[in-house]
Amino acid sequence: MRFGTRRMVFLSLLISLGTALHLVEALLPLPLPFPGVKLGLANIVTLLALHLFGLREGMTVSLMRVLLGSLLSGMFLSPGFLLGMSGAIFSTLLMSALLKHSSCFSMIGISMAGAAAHNSGQLLAASLLLQSTALLLYLPLLLLAGIPSGIFTGYLLNSLLQHHKKSGILSDFFEQNSFNDRRN
Amino acid sequence: MTKGDKLLLAVLLLFSTLSTGLLYSRFSSFSRSSSALQAVISVHGDVVRTVSLPVATRTALTVQGRVGPSIVEIEGSRVRMREAPCPGRICINQGWVGQPGQSIVCMPGEILIRIEGASPLDGVTR
Numbered sequence: 001m002r003f004g005t006r007r008m009v010f011l012s013l014l015i016s017l018g019t020a021l022h023l024v025e026a027l028l029p030l031p032l033p034f035p036g037v038k039l040g041l042a043n044i045v046t047l048l049a050l051h052l053f054g055l056r057e058g059m060t061v062s063l064m065r066v067l068l069g070s071l072l073s074g075m076f077l078s079p080g081f082l083l084g085m086s087g088a089i090f091s092t093l094l095m096s097a098l099l100k101h102s103s104c105f106s107m108i109g110i111s112m113a114g115a116a117a118h119n120s121g122q123l124l125a126a127s128l129l130l131q132s133t134a135l136l137l138y139l140p141l142l143l144l145a146g147i148p149s150g151i152f153t154g155y156l157l158n159s160l161l162q163h164h165k166k167s168g169i170l171s172d173f174f175e176q177n178s179f180n181d182r183r184n
Numbered sequence: 185m186t187k188g189d190k191l192l193l194a195v196l197l198l199f200s201t202l203s204t205g206l207l208y209s210r211f212s213s214f215s216r217s218s219s220a221l222q223a224v225i226s227v228h229g230d231v232v233r234t235v236s237l238p239v240a241t242r243t244a245l246t247v248q249g250r251v252g253p254s255i256v257e258i259e260g261s262r263v264r265m266r267e268a269p270c271p272g273r274i275c276i277n278q279g280w281v282g283q284p285g286q287s288i289v290c291m292p293g294e295i296l297i298r299i300e301g302a303s304p305l306d307g308v309t310r
Contacts, residue, residue, distance in 0.1 A: 104188030112192055137207050143200040147193065 011049065011057055018045035018065035019072065026073055036122065036138075037145040040115055042069075044153050046092055047111060048160070052170070055096040062088045079129055083122040090121025107161065111154030115146035221284065221301035223263045225256060228294045237261040237282075237299070249293025256297060263297055265290065 021041040030037060042065055050058030066088045070081040094117040098110045105113075119142040127135040164170045185193075221237035227249055235245075238261035245256045252269035262282030265275040270292040278288050284301040 101188075104186065105192065106186045106189050108185055109189035109192045112189070112196065116196060140200045140204040140207060143196060144204065147196055147200070151193075 007053070007057075011053075011061060014045050014049050014061050015064045015068065018042045018061060019068040021045065022065055022069035023072060026069075032145070034141060034145060036119075036142060037149075039149050040118065040146075040153055043091065043111060043114055043118070044157050044160075046088070047095055047107065047114065047153075047157055050092065050096050050099055051107075051157075051161070055092070058096055059089075059092050062092045079126075082129065083125050086125035087118035087122035090124075091115070091118035093117070106154070107157040108151055108154030111157065112147060112150030115150035115153075116143050119143060119146050221261055221299060223258060224298045224300055226296045226298075237263075237301075247293075247295055249290060249295045251292045254290060254293055254295055263288070263299065265295075265297070268293060268295075 019042075021044070025038055025041050028039070030039075045065065046058055046062040049061040063085070066081070066084045067076075070076045070078070070084070075081050091114040095110050095114040098105055098113055102110070120139065123135055123139050123142065127133055223233075223235045223237055224231055225233040225235075225245070225247055227247065232247060233245060235243075235258055237258075239258050242257070242259040244266060245258070247254050247256055249268070249270075254265060254269065254275075255267040257264050257266040259280075260282075262280040264280045265278070265288055268275055268290055270290055272292070275288050275290040275293075275295070281288055281297070281299055284299050286299050288297040289295070
């Protein structure tokens with residue numbers, strides 16, 4: 001834990017940002033007839049943590065986001081919470097695996113795969129919860145809906161990272177010396 | 185977008201559209217016909233009549249309850265208690281029921297009318 005405090009502060013920021021996005025998104029009604037379809041904006045934060053740090057930090061951000069979001073919206077331990085938890089675990093694991101091959105994929109592809117894994121994980125938990133495999137018939141529709149939202153969040157993250165590459169806005173938080181360098 | 189992104193996009197699109205098309209063309213009839221509705225009438229816990237819904241013509245059944253005969257009316261796929269000798273008339277005032285899981289209860293007569301069948305919903309979550 002060399003950069004302990006700095007990293008903790010940054011992760012906390014990411015978690016609160018993710019929680020805020022999670023809650024704002026729950027307020028946005030999408031004019032679609034399918035339940036469970038949403039933008040997945042909070043995924044940006046998970047993917048950012050995975051990219052900047054690694055699996056452990058990404059998983060922490062993602063799980064804490066789901067936990068805090070459910071507590072704040074009063075859905076802790078509800079079926080929706082369990083589905084979200086399972087989706088978050090699946091998508092974080094898959095995105096972390098794909099990030100190891102980030103030469104093949106940009107953030108758009110990884111985010112798309114994350115959306116697909118999130119939906120699959122959710123439906124898997126739902127069918128376990130309801131003891132019925134009939135729900136899996138819904139998977140193709142959810143996968144289809146996940147493609148545009150995956151592209152959208154991936155595009156946002158790509159832009160953020162490009163901006164970071166140019167201006168280094170994020171470096172203060174996870175590079176030990178950048179802060180002091182600028183002061184001296 | 186890199187080459188890998190495009191490949192992934194193509195695979196996802198292909199898989200989801202193909203399987204959507206396949207599933208919904210094969211199972212569209214199956215998902216609609218799965219609700220076999222029936223009205224189950226029981227007195228003192230014993231089933232006395234089972235009527236498959238919907239019925240073609242409006243019918244009235246006389247059910248012998250604990251406090252006398254009651255008349256149950258069935259029209260289409262809904263059921264009501266038309267006449268009952270009980271003092272409270274709660275069962276009559278309840279009106280028509282027709283959704284799976286709904287029921288009419290006459291406490292003095294110990295008559296229970298229940299609509300059975302597959303619910304249109306498997307479960308509800310938010």
